[in-house]
Amino acid sequence: MRVGEIVTAGILALLSIYMMYKASANGIGYTTGTGPQGGFWPFWLATGMLISTGFIALNWVRRATPQSRSEEPVLDRFGVKTLLLVGGGIIGFVALIDIVSMYGAIAIFLLYYLKLLGQHSWRLTVPMVVLFPLGLFFFFEGLMQISMPTGLSFTDPVYNVLYDIIY
Amino acid sequence: MEILSLLGDGMLVAIQPLNLLLILVGVTVGLFIGAMPGLGSVNGVAILLPVTFLVPPGSAIIFLAAIYYGAMYGGAISSITLGIPGASTAVATTFDGRPLALMGKARLALVAAAIGSFVGGTVSNILFTAFAPILAAVALSFGPPEIFALMLLAFATFVGLGGDDIAKTVFSICFGLVLATVGFDQISGAPRLLLFDLTGFLGGISFLVLAIGVYGIGEMLWTIESTRGEISKTDADISVKGVIEDMGETVRKGWKGTAIGSFLGFFVGVLPAAGATPASLMSYAVTKMVSKRPDEFGKGHVGGVTAPEAGNNSASTGSMLPMLTLGIPGSPTTAILLGGMVIWGLTPGPRLFVDQPDFVWGLIGSFYVSNFFALLVNLSFIPLFIWMLRMPFTVLAPVIFVLSVVGGYAAMQDMFDIWLILVFGFGAFFLRKFDYPLAPAVLAIVLGPIAEPTLRQSLLMSSGDPSIFFTRPISMPIMVVAIILILLPALKYLRPRRSSVAE
Amino acid sequence: MNMLKTLAIGIAALGLSAPAAMAEWQPRKPIDFVIMAGPGGGADRIARFIQSVAEKKNMMSRPLIPNNKGGGSGAESLIWLNTANDPDHTILVTLNSFFTTPIRQPDLGIDIQTFTPIAMMGVDPFALWVHTDSGIETFEQWLEAVKAADGEYITGGTGTGQEDSIVFAYLDNAFDLKTKYIPFDGGGAVAAALAGKQIMATVNNPSEARGFHESGDVRPILVFSDEQMDIYPGVPALKEKGHDFSYYNQRAIVGAPGMSDEAAAFYVNLFTEVFNTEEWQNYLKTEAMSALWMNPEEQRAYWNLQMQVHKELLAGK
Numbered sequence: 001m002r003v004g005e006i007v008t009a010g011i012l013a014l015l016s017i018y019m020m021y022k023a024s025a026n027g028i029g030y031t032t033g034t035g036p037q038g039g040f041w042p043f044w045l046a047t048g049m050l051i052s053t054g055f056i057a058l059n060w061v062r063r064a065t066p067q068s069r070s071e072e073p074v075l076d077r078f079g080v081k082t083l084l085l086v087g088g089g090i091i092g093f094v095a096l097i098d099i100v101s102m103y104g105a106i107a108i109f110l111l112y113y114l115k116l117l118g119q120h121s122w123r124l125t126v127p128m129v130v131l132f133p134l135g136l137f138f139f140f141e142g143l144m145q146i147s148m149p150t151g152l153s154f155t156d157p158v159y160n161v162l163y164d165i166i167y
Numbered sequence: 168m169e170i171l172s173l174l175g176d177g178m179l180v181a182i183q184p185l186n187l188l189l190i191l192v193g194v195t196v197g198l199f200i201g202a203m204p205g206l207g208s209v210n211g212v213a214i215l216l217p218v219t220f221l222v223p224p225g226s227a228i229i230f231l232a233a234i235y236y237g238a239m240y241g242g243a244i245s246s247i248t249l250g251i252p253g254a255s256t257a258v259a260t261t262f263d264g265r266p267l268a269l270m271g272k273a274r275l276a277l278v279a280a281a282i283g284s285f286v287g288g289t290v291s292n293i294l295f296t297a298f299a300p301i302l303a304a305v306a307l308s309f310g311p312p313e314i315f316a317l318m319l320l321a322f323a324t325f326v327g328l329g330g331d332d333i334a335k336t337v338f339s340i341c342f343g344l345v346l347a348t349v350g351f352d353q354i355s356g357a358p359r360l361l362l363f364d365l366t367g368f369l370g371g372i373s374f375l376v377l378a379i380g381v382y383g384i385g386e387m388l389w390t391i392e393s394t395r396g397e398i399s400k401t402d403a404d405i406s407v408k409g410v411i412e413d414m415g416e417t418v419r420k421g422w423k424g425t426a427i428g429s430f431l432g433f434f435v436g437v438l439p440a441a442g443a444t445p446a447s448l449m450s451y452a453v454t455k456m457v458s459k460r461p462d463e464f465g466k467g468h469v470g471g472v473t474a475p476e477a478g479n480n481s482a483s484t485g486s487m488l489p490m491l492t493l494g495i496p497g498s499p500t501t502a503i504l505l506g507g508m509v510i511w512g513l514t515p516g517p518r519l520f521v522d523q524p525d526f527v528w529g530l531i532g533s534f535y536v537s538n539f540f541a542l543l544v545n546l547s548f549i550p551l552f553i554w555m556l557r558m559p560f561t562v563l564a565p566v567i568f569v570l571s572v573v574g575g576y577a578a579m580q581d582m583f584d585i586w587l588i589l590v591f592g593f594g595a596f597f598l599r600k601f602d603y604p605l606a607p608a609v610l611a612i613v614l615g616p617i618a619e620p621t622l623r624q625s626l627l628m629s630s631g632d633p634s635i636f637f638t639r640p641i642s643m644p645i646m647v648v649a650i651i652l653i654l655l656p657a658l659k660y661l662r663p664r665r666s667s668v669a670e
Numbered sequence: 671m672n673m674l675k676t677l678a679i680g681i682a683a684l685g686l687s688a689p690a691a692m693a694e695w696q697p698r699k700p701i702d703f704v705i706m707a708g709p710g711g712g713a714d715r716i717a718r719f720i721q722s723v724a725e726k727k728n729m730m731s732r733p734l735i736p737n738n739k740g741g742g743s744g745a746e747s748l749i750w751l752n753t754a755n756d757p758d759h760t761i762l763v764t765l766n767s768f769f770t771t772p773i774r775q776p777d778l779g780i781d782i783q784t785f786t787p788i789a790m791m792g793v794d795p796f797a798l799w800v801h802t803d804s805g806i807e808t809f810e811q812w813l814e815a816v817k818a819a820d821g822e823y824i825t826g827g828t829g830t831g832q833e834d835s836i837v838f839a840y841l842d843n844a845f846d847l848k849t850k851y852i853p854f855d856g857g858g859a860v861a862a863a864l865a866g867k868q869i870m871a872t873v874n875n876p877s878e879a880r881g882f883h884e885s886g887d888v889r890p891i892l893v894f895s896d897e898q899m900d901i902y903p904g905v906p907a908l909k910e911k912g913h914d915f916s917y918y919n920q921r922a923i924v925g926a927p928g929m930s931d932e933a934a935a936f937y938v939n940l941f942t943e944v945f946n947t948e949e950w951q952n953y954l955k956t957e958a959m960s961a962l963w964m965n966p967e968e969q970r971a972y973w974n975l976q977m978q979v980h981k982e983l984l985a986g987k
Contacts, residue, residue, distance in 0.1 A: 008598070012338065023348075025359075030631065036622075038355050038359055039359070046345050049341040067601050097582065113561070114565060118561030143196070
């Protein structure tokens with residue numbers, strides 16, 4: 001934790017500096033007659049971020065916060081495993097959207113999570129995997145009139161049938 | 168008296184069988200739309216438009232009011248049960264609503280939110296009925312300096328809301344405010360802060376992207392990781408008796424928050440551009456300040472649920488006023504209603520109350536009725552939401568992830584936003600581990616886009632002279648209070664340090 | 671969920687099962703109806719009006735979904751259309767920032783000639799408004815007041831480079847005035863700021879200022895149309911003051927770049943039908959707009975002309 005705390009503060013400080021640099025492109029001055037320029041507000045707030053990270057670092061040196069005293073690892077083996085399995089699953093889910101459509105990706109993600117991570121029975125998994133995306137389809141496309149990505153063209157036959165039902 | 172009879176007519180129209188049916192359907196649909204992260208009353212009202220041509224205009228208005236109220240109640244439901252604020256107005260509801268749910272008191276939190284909302288909406292309706300024309304004049308006198316002063320006041324109230332680590336809280340506020348400036352500079356029209364030169368940032372970073380990332384992904388990952396997957400399920404039973412007991416507890420512990428939220432929310436809500444988010448936040452902060460046990464807030468205090476809920480519901484009703492009398496839609500929802508008024512041949516403006524009293528009071532009359540039925544419908548659905556919470560966590564978690572992604576897409580319909588949600592989600596997971604409070608960032612991204620342009624408009628008006636904030640009769644007192652509130656925690660921060668040096 | 675589903679299908683069956691137009695191409699999903707301005711302004715009202723007419727007359731098998739993208743003087747919406755992944759289902763309600771924003775921000779890489787012309791629904795005139803309490807009744811009095819204020823006269827509008835700022839810039843130039851221009855978020859907010867005396871003068875469309883005009887808060891003192899307007903009898907046009915300048919806001923519909931010809935034909939048919947409805951013709955009348963119907967080829971020519979005009983106006987500032 002102690003190492004992580006200062007590394008995090010360092011990354012955030014770099015982020016602040018990057019934002020200050022980006023904001024400076026819009027002019028950070030205060031013109032007499034018209035007030036602040038476009039980059040004024042984000043620049044000085046990013047400066048505020050930078051100063052805050054300075055104080056966080058100061059607290060780290062003084063060991064003033066619980067995190068800066070803790071010698072526990074940021075992520076133990078369980079933490080790493082959880083992050084990889086759950087977090088990785090979510091990334092895979094989002095990556096699949098453009099290929100197998102939003103609802104297809106939802107079905108695959110639910111199958112992965114319920115069966116592999118949750119180790120639930122097929123009796124629970126199968127209805128969830130089929131009915132939940134279908135319910136969302138009717139809610140979003142039918143009721144809310146919001147169309148979700150349909151993925152590559154091979155999903156078209158399915159969606160043509162579904163769209164014909166709702167419209 | 169004429170107003171009362173018009174109002175009575177409006178209510179009588181609302182309880183005719185067809186309209187009553189529309190109200191029940193509208194409130195129910197609105198409740199689910201509001202409870203879905205990423206969707207809000209704007210989506211509900213948008214689907215109403217086709218329906219307005221199938222029913223008489225009067226019924227269309229009633230249906231609209233019903234969806235509007237249903238969605239407002241629904242926002243609290245996702246805050247409490249999923250931990251994701253469905254709308255910016257419900258962020259403050261997570262502060263105490265979520266801890267209550269994790270303590271197994273989800274039912275109490277839901278009941279408190281429902282009752283707070285109902286009282287807030289009712290008080291707001293009464294104030295609206297009594298003072299609308301006078302307040303319209305007050306609202307007009309709020310120019311950019313006054314709105315900026317009000318935003319500063321809102322910021323002042325949440326300096327005290329963060330964690331114990333002031334440096335991290337300040338970082339979070341600044342971070343949210345900087346994120347809010349991404350996109351286009353409203354004053355000059357130039358692109359600004361296109362991080363890593365990605366054109367996806369041209370559209371700006373929406374509140375929902377940050378909120379869903381932080382709460383729907385980051386907080387969820389953190390919960391799974393920190394509880395080792397052994398999360399305690401809520402064991403609240405679903406009985407009528409329990410609900411009634413919870414109502415009693417809400418009244419006992421939450422009355423103060425409800426009262427503060429109802430009145431404060433209305434006055435903030437009627438100001439153009441301010442809206443329900445600062446209203447709910449300020450209601451929460453004031454309730455915490457006047458409470459005898461401020462340390463209980465943030466850990467599951469009933470007043471911490473009733474105050475923001477009464478506040479946001481009251482403000483949402485109040486925000487109808489600038490829309491009707493000034494033609495400025497305070498929210499996307501009221502923008503759609505404004506569009507509807509144009510279609511019905513009505514011109515919003517100061518004359519609307521005089522020229523079209525039957526429309527105005529009919530609308531308000533249907534607000535009273537819709538609010539009442541929204542309470543009933545909400546209370547009757549509480550068992551369903553509790554049942555959802557009793558699902559095994561390995562079922563609930565993927566459902567929340569799916570709702571986050573699908574809701575995040577629905578909000579802006581842009582895949583870029585989904586990837587951004589993931590970036591914020593993983594970032595928030597690590598920041599959460601190091602105890603950075605993230606609610607201030609989420610709120611800052613809502614208030615920043617109001618604060619910055621009003622600051623710059625004011626300074627344009629005064630040729631760059633900041634004294635404009637202290638020479639105008641309304642902005643001056645607000646500024647002074649805001650500055651005192653900002654300095655208070657700073658003083659508190661300095662004092663213990665000095666004493667520790669003395670040790 | 672079941673009940674929602676039933677309701678969804680119910681609403682769909684009641685409202686949206688519509689007779690098809692004659693064109694062969696039909697939209698397969700809801701149409702992204704992008705608006706180049708924030709909610710509450712003239713463009714927004716028009717979009718929502720058109721949407722409701724299309725719904726009411728059952729012209730579409732799929733709904734038009736309004737989508738406000740007004741950021742950066744409309745740059746946000748132009749980029750949205752330029753990168754639309756489904757150009758056949760993406761259309762835009764434009765104003766003159768369709769011309770000015772690409773000129774002012776060449777970095778955006780927008781070439782409006784790649785867009786698909788669909789329909790010119792009308793043009794919206796502008797008037798110069800002051801608060802009635804200011805006591806100003808004529809344009810000459812206004813000129814005196816502005817000059818007397820010596821650079822402290824505060825005007826407001828929807829943003830630098832937007833239509834109203836172009837008109838103000840012209841006035842500043844032609845009459846040697848110095849004014850301070852404050853940008854607000856949308857024409858509705860501008861009108862209310864004038865009514866609340868936050869600013870001293872605006873250039874608003876008649877529809878945006880109507881509520882406050884009827885209540886007697888604001889007053890038009892000059893119009894920027896080719897001649898005087900029937901709804902404001904006695905208010906002179908700038909052309910009568912010896913300056914050959916008139917300015918209108920276009921209210922046009924364009925399609926995303928890369929829209930197929932079949933889809934474009936469908937939308938041209940659709941909006942021709944909307945244009946000819948009694949509702950739209952009445953709307954033009956009540957909002958004091960003028961019809962200026964053009965076919966797609968004429969629209970392209972009009973775009974070229976307007977690009978030329980705006981380049982000169984913006985350069986002359």
